[in-house]
Amino acid sequence: MPEIKSLQTDYDGPIESALSSISKLLRGHYGISKRMVALLLLQEDAEIERQVKEQEDENYKSIQNILPEVKSNYGHPLSYIIAMTRQQKVNNVLDSVIATRDKSDKGFAELLSRAMMNPLSGIIILFGVLYFGLYQFVGVFGAGTLVDFIESIVFGEWINPWVSGIANTIIPFQILRDLFVGEYGLVTLGLSYAIAIILPIVGTFFIIFSIIEDSGYLPRLAMLIDRIFKAIGLSGRAVIPMVLGFGCDTMATIVTRTQETRRERIITTLLLALAIPCSAQLGVILAILSGDGWSLSIWVGVITLVFLLVGFVASKAIPGRGPSFYMEVPPLRLPKLSNVLTKTYSRLQWYFFEVLPFFLYASVFLWLGDLTGVLDIITSWLEPVVVLIGLPPEASIAFLYGFFRRDFGAAGLYDLNTAGALVGVPLVVAAVTITLFIPCIAQFGVMLKERGIKTAIAITLFVFPFAFAVGYLVNLILTTLGVAL
Amino acid sequence: MVSWRKIINTISLGAFGDGCHEKVKLTDRDGLRKIGIVGNPNVGKSVIFNNLTGAHVTVSNYPGTTVDVARGKAKIEGSEFEVVDTPGMYSFLPITEEERVARLLLLTEEPEVILHVVDTRNLERMLPLTLQLIEAGLPVILNLNMMDETESAGVTVDIDKLETELTVPIVPTVATSGRGMDALRKRIIEYARN
Numbered sequence: 001m002p003e004i005k006s007l008q009t010d011y012d013g014p015i016e017s018a019l020s021s022i023s024k025l026l027r028g029h030y031g032i033s034k035r036m037v038a039l040l041l042l043q044e045d046a047e048i049e050r051q052v053k054e055q056e057d058e059n060y061k062s063i064q065n066i067l068p069e070v071k072s073n074y075g076h077p078l079s080y081i082i083a084m085t086r087q088q089k090v091n092n093v094l095d096s097v098i099a100t101r102d103k104s105d106k107g108f109a110e111l112l113s114r115a116m117m118n119p120l121s122g123i124i125i126l127f128g129v130l131y132f133g134l135y136q137f138v139g140v141f142g143a144g145t146l147v148d149f150i151e152s153i154v155f156g157e158w159i160n161p162w163v164s165g166i167a168n169t170i171i172p173f174q175i176l177r178d179l180f181v182g183e184y185g186l187v188t189l190g191l192s193y194a195i196a197i198i199l200p201i202v203g204t205f206f207i208i209f210s211i212i213e214d215s216g217y218l219p220r221l222a223m224l225i226d227r228i229f230k231a232i233g234l235s236g237r238a239v240i241p242m243v244l245g246f247g248c249d250t251m252a253t254i255v256t257r258t259q260e261t262r263r264e265r266i267i268t269t270l271l272l273a274l275a276i277p278c279s280a281q282l283g284v285i286l287a288i289l290s291g292d293g294w295s296l297s298i299w300v301g302v303i304t305l306v307f308l309l310v311g312f313v314a315s316k317a318i319p320g321r322g323p324s325f326y327m328e329v330p331p332l333r334l335p336k337l338s339n340v341l342t343k344t345y346s347r348l349q350w351y352f353f354e355v356l357p358f359f360l361y362a363s364v365f366l367w368l369g370d371l372t373g374v375l376d377i378i379t380s381w382l383e384p385v386v387v388l389i390g391l392p393p394e395a396s397i398a399f400l401y402g403f404f405r406r407d408f409g410a411a412g413l414y415d416l417n418t419a420g421a422l423v424g425v426p427l428v429v430a431a432v433t434i435t436l437f438i439p440c441i442a443q444f445g446v447m448l449k450e451r452g453i454k455t456a457i458a459i460t461l462f463v464f465p466f467a468f469a470v471g472y473l474v475n476l477i478l479t480t481l482g483v484a485l
Numbered sequence: 486m487v488s489w490r491k492i493i494n495t496i497s498l499g500a501f502g503d504g505c506h507e508k509v510k511l512t513d514r515d516g517l518r519k520i521g522i523v524g525n526p527n528v529g530k531s532v533i534f535n536n537l538t539g540a541h542v543t544v545s546n547y548p549g550t551t552v553d554v555a556r557g558k559a560k561i562e563g564s565e566f567e568v569v570d571t572p573g574m575y576s577f578l579p580i581t582e583e584e585r586v587a588r589l590l591l592l593t594e595e596p597e598v599i600l601h602v603v604d605t606r607n608l609e610r611m612l613p614l615t616l617q618l619i620e621a622g623l624p625v626i627l628n629l630n631m632m633d634e635t636e637s638a639g640v641t642v643d644i645d646k647l648e649t650e651l652t653v654p655i656v657p658t659v660a661t662s663g664r665g666m667d668a669l670r671k672r673i674i675e676y677a678r679n
Contacts, residue, residue, distance in 0.1 A: 007619050007652045031592040033622030036577070043578050047585065079578060083613070090612040097647045098608065100640050257582045330527050331634065 009089045011082060018042060018070040025063050028055025042070060043079040109332045116220040126221065133208045134246075138279070139286030142204030147287065151196040163187045179367050190363035194356050197411045201283030202247075202351055203344070209247050209279075210343040214335035218243060223329065232308060233315025235260075238268050245276035248351065250443045252276070253450055263320035269451055270314055273439040274463050275307040277410075284410035285431050288417045295428045295485050302432050302474055310466075362401065362408060375400075385468055389433060390475035391426045392416075398430070402437050409434045424485045425478045433471030436463065517567040520559065520673060521596035523587060523618070525611060526573030528604040529630045531555070532660040534570035537670070554590060561670045564677070569596065577617035591623065597677050600669075602628045605635040605642060605657070612651075619653060626672055629657040632665070 010016065022038035030037050030051060040048040041063065053060050074081055115121040164181045171177045181188050212218065218240055226236030237259055245252035249272045256265045256272075277285065289296040369375030382396035394416060402409025413430055416422040422430060439447065439460070447456040478485075520537070522530045534540065538557030555570040571590055572583035579585040591599065601618055603611035608629075618625045629635075629642065648655045654672050658665030 006622075007616070007650070009616055009620060031595050033620065036617070036621035039620065040578060045578055047579070047589075083576075086613045086616055087609075089616060090609055093612070093647070093650045094609055097643045097650065098640060099643075100638075260581055 009086055011085050012073075014070050014073045015042065015078070015081065018066050022063055022066055025059040026052070026056060027059065028052070030055075039082065042067065043077075043082060113220060113329075113332050116217065117223045119224070122220075122224040126224070129212065129217070133212065134205075134282070135286065135290075137208055138201060138204045138283050139290055142201045143283035143287035144290070146200035146204070147197055150200060151192065155192045155196050160188055160192070175371065178370075179364070182367065184363055184366035184370055186360055186363045189366070190356075190359040193408065193411045194352075194359045197284065197414060198280045199348075199352075201287075202279050203348055205247055205279035205283065206344045206347045206351075207340065209243075210340040210347075211335045212243075214333065214339060214343075216330045216332045219329045231315075232271075232311025233267050233318070234264055234311065238264065241268055241272065242276060245272045245278065246282060247279045247347070249273070249276055249278045249439060250446050253443060253446045256450065261320055263315075263318050266318055266451060266455060267311060267314050269447060269455070270459050270462075271307060271311055273443065273447065273459050274310060274436055274466070275303055277303070277435045278440075281410040281435065284414050285435065288414055288427065289431060292485055294483075295431075298428050298474075298478075298485075299431050299435075302470065303435055306436065306470060359408065389429055389468060389471040390479065391430050392421055394421055395426075395430055399434065399437065402434055403441075408440075409437065425475065425483065428478070428485060429471050429475045432474050433467050436467035436470055439463070517558070517565055518677060519594055519596035519598075520566050520568045521591060521594065521599045522568065522570045522602060523574060523591065523599060523614075524602035524628075525575055525604065525614070528573075528602050528611070529660045530570055530573070530602045533600065533602055533628065533630070533658070533669075534568055536660060536663060536666050537568050554586065561674045564674060566597075566673075566677075569594065574614065576614060577621060591621075597624065598673050599623050599625050600628055600673070601625055602630050602660075604631050605629040606631060606638055606640060608642070615651065615653070619651065624676065625653045626669075626676055627651065627653055627655045628669060629655060630660050632657045633659045633662070 011019070019035055019038045019042070022041060023034040026034045026037055028051070030048075037048060037052065041052060044067075052063065056063065071078060116125050160181070167177050167181045171180070178185060180186050183189070221243070222236035222239040224236075225239055229235055229238055240258065241252040241255045244255055252272050253269055256268045259265045259268060285299065286296070289299055366375060369378070378400060379393075379396045382399055383393045386396040386399060387393055395413070398409050398412030398416060401412040410431075413422060413427075413434060417427060444456065444460065447459065451459075522534055524530050534555060534557065537559040539559075540555070540557040554572070557568050557570075559566045559568045569590060571587035574584040574587040576584070577588060579588050599618060601615050603615070605611075615625065615627055627647075629644070635642070642657075644655055644657060654676060656665060656669045656672050658669055660666070
């Protein structure tokens with residue numbers, strides 16, 4: 001290959017002379033050209049400054065002295081001047097390279113894209129997506145039809161009697177039999193919760209989510225919601241972790257890395273832990289509340305209010321400036337079926353990999369707790385709190401489940417509801433409290449890792465009493481008003 | 486799938502870490518020669534990665550799907566490479582955490598070839614990063630991706646001319662259908678040999 005002199009962008013006089021004097025002073029190894037190191041220094045890149053300080057002991061001072069000198073020549077930050085020069089260079093190059101045929105007719109996709117971002121039509125489309133995608137498909141079909149079938153037919157009529165039969169014949173001790181097929185049995189509780197209740201809900205959610213994400217709707221939603229989010233100290237950028245949170249809050253907490261400021265990341269992490277129910281939890285709650293429009297509306301209203309209120313207060317309390325927002329809006333595309341299925345499959349696989357062991361451990365733990373009487377003790381501690389917010393004492397067991405996983409707790413409510421022990425106002429109160437209630441163990445682990453131990457513990461210490469306080473208030477208001485649900 | 490597994494690892498191994506990503510461990514694996522994939526978010530880096538390595542990293546139509554670094558192996562004309570997919574970066578001057586991770590990778594791992602994947606419809610927003618990579622003295626191949634959408638938007642690009650202007654090899658592709666992937670592999674191996 002012939003030696004070609006590589007392309008160089010030429011900057012303004014003072015910048016160029018600073019670049020060459022800095023380059024001459026640099027001795028260390030950086031893995032990139034000295035010119036680039038000098039450019040980054042002029043743009044006050046903290047990481048590069050640190051490296052230069054480490055590697056250039058004596059010359060560091062002289063290098064440092066160059067910066068204010070160059071800066072004094074300009075009214076804008078140097079990073080801005082440099083970026084403008086570079087953009088000019090790009091435009092010059094492209095002038096002779098690119099030809100665009102004028103295509104003023106952008107067609108249906110463009111029209112739809114605008115409608116999605118327009119405040120009025122955008123909200124209508126959003127409600128459509130929520131109603132058909134979340135409520136009808138995940139709530140009614142996934143959490144209703146599919147769960148009914150798998151729970152009552154597959155487990156209720158086929159698997160549980162069959163396994164109980166086997167257990168009864170081969171396991172002589174009642175205690176050991178209970179480990180597999182008892183009230184907290186591995187099969188009758190762990191496996192059947194995971195497969196009969198959680199799988200259909202999470203599965204249907206991931207199908208919808210994969211379709212939505214591949215269509216390019218999410219960045220448009222981000223644009224639409226940006227203004228509301230600004231009020232709670234977030235930008236439209238937070239939409240993606242939030243929406244993802246409706247799938248799994250643990251994953252969503254990891255995705256907060258895409259946010260610009262530490263402040264934004266903390267607020268998002270807090271709101272994910274508090275007010276965004278994950279898909280399994282959401283599905284179960286939709287299923288138990290969907291019978292009554294009022295109950296569902298109260299639940300949605302309270303959670304939304306908490307979300308906005310806590311976000312607003314947090315944005316006032318946590319110091320730092322508001323974020324700027326800039327996001328690529330990719331074209332709307334028709335999702336590819338194969339990609340949607342692959343993604344749903346790999347997400348389910350991941351989810352199950354994480355969830356199933358938890359359910360099984362929880363079963364063993366509960367069985368042990370039941371056996372030793374520890375379960376009764378812990379439940380008796382929780383009982384006063386649970387009764388205080390107007391719930392039947394049996395509900396405390398569901399909250400105990402909630403310590404293990406959010407969805408597990410919601411599944412516990414589902415059981416109580418189908419047994420007729422939890423209906424009306426207490427049901428709504430329980431649903432609200434368990435939604436706000438502590439993040440699951442996996443989410444807590446990720447919070448520790450991403451936000452540090454202090455923030456993670458502070459968030460948890462806030463969320464836990466806050467959830468019960470809101471539950472208490474909702475109960476108080478509903479009973480005082482004499483609302484019958 | 487790789488990234489999901491990574492997330493599980495993150496959860497199980499790092500649950501008690503110090504909450505700091507500056508120390509992302511970027512280990513040398515087997516001392517293979519490396520191909521680094523960089524570019525703006527949502528230009529198809531992960532699809533190119535999947536095509537080169539035969540892996541199945543989750544691909545989505547929104548920016549920021551890859552928040553971690555994905556790694557895989559590619560065999561091109563008998564030579565084995567380690568391919569490294571980075572989170573999106575808009576500029577060599579990082580603003581977000583993921584941009585920092587992407588740049589740190591370029592600085593510490595010094596890949597043999599850096600594949601800058603761009604959305605060809607928006608060259609005026611994509612090329613500033615190419616210029617920076619060239620300025621940094623890095624071994625860049627510019628990959629003009631999404632050529633199909635570019636063509637249907639009525640945009641034509643004089644590739645030969647752009648190549649002379651930028652002084653780096655340029656390869657047009659449609660990663661989702663595989664168009665141009667053979668040419669891309671060829672350019673990579675040519676470049677790595679020089």
